[in-house]
Amino acid sequence: MEHRERELLAERLLEACALRVEPGAEKPLVWAEEKAWEDPGLRGELTEALAALVREHYSAGEAVLGDAWGEETAALLELPFAPETLPRRPVLIFGTSEGLRPHLPELTALRRAGGSPAAAVIWNGGDEELRLALDRADIRCHWLADLECGAAAALRAGSLDFSDYCRLLPQD
Numbered sequence: 001m002e003h004r005e006r007e008l009l010a011e012r013l014l015e016a017c018a019l020r021v022e023p024g025a026e027k028p029l030v031w032a033e034e035k036a037w038e039d040p041g042l043r044g045e046l047t048e049a050l051a052a053l054v055r056e057h058y059s060a061g062e063a064v065l066g067d068a069w070g071e072e073t074a075a076l077l078e079l080p081f082a083p084e085t086l087p088r089r090p091v092l093i094f095g096t097s098e099g100l101r102p103h104l105p106e107l108t109a110l111r112r113a114g115g116s117p118a119a120a121v122i123w124n125g126g127d128e129e130l131r132l133a134l135d136r137a138d139i140r141c142h143w144l145a146d147l148e149c150g151a152a153a154a155l156r157a158g159s160l161d162f163s164d165y166c167r168l169l170p171q172d
Contacts, residue, residue, distance in 0.1 A: 057120075
């Protein structure tokens with residue numbers, strides 16, 4: 001997904017309150033998954049976007065593992081969800097990068113054993129440590145929206161002030 005597409009999706013998430021701005025909080029931009037899940041239009045839009053991402057980048061995926069987003073995307077892709085044995089080319093799909101984090105050891109082990117795991121998430125809330133760990137393990141991961149795009153969209157909408165924006169995205 002291109003940067004501008006992620007920005008547009010972040011704007012949509014803000015409009016639907018699936019991204020919530022909490023001025024002055026330690027983390028002033030918060031993923032509100034329940035809002036995304038409860039809105040049938042947004043849920044369908046996100047599931048379609050996840051499916052398109054999988055089709056584009058992970059067409060060799062054999063099965064889907066993950067949370068409810070993964071289950072719904074697997075049905076759309078007509079791939080098995082949560083198979084009994086871990087396939088060599090699984091695609092893990094989660095609402096957030098935090099949901100993916102606990103699976104990093106098994107993905108890394110599968111990669112070392114010659115498998116080709118991949119991952120897709122809706123919201124990457126700035127977990128740079130996880131991104132680096134996935135890179136080191138040579139595990140591809142794509143996300144639909146991220147902290148940078150969400151913060152920019154919230155700043156443009158006037159719901160995030162510049163000081164919170166700067167705290168979210170430290171300047172080099």
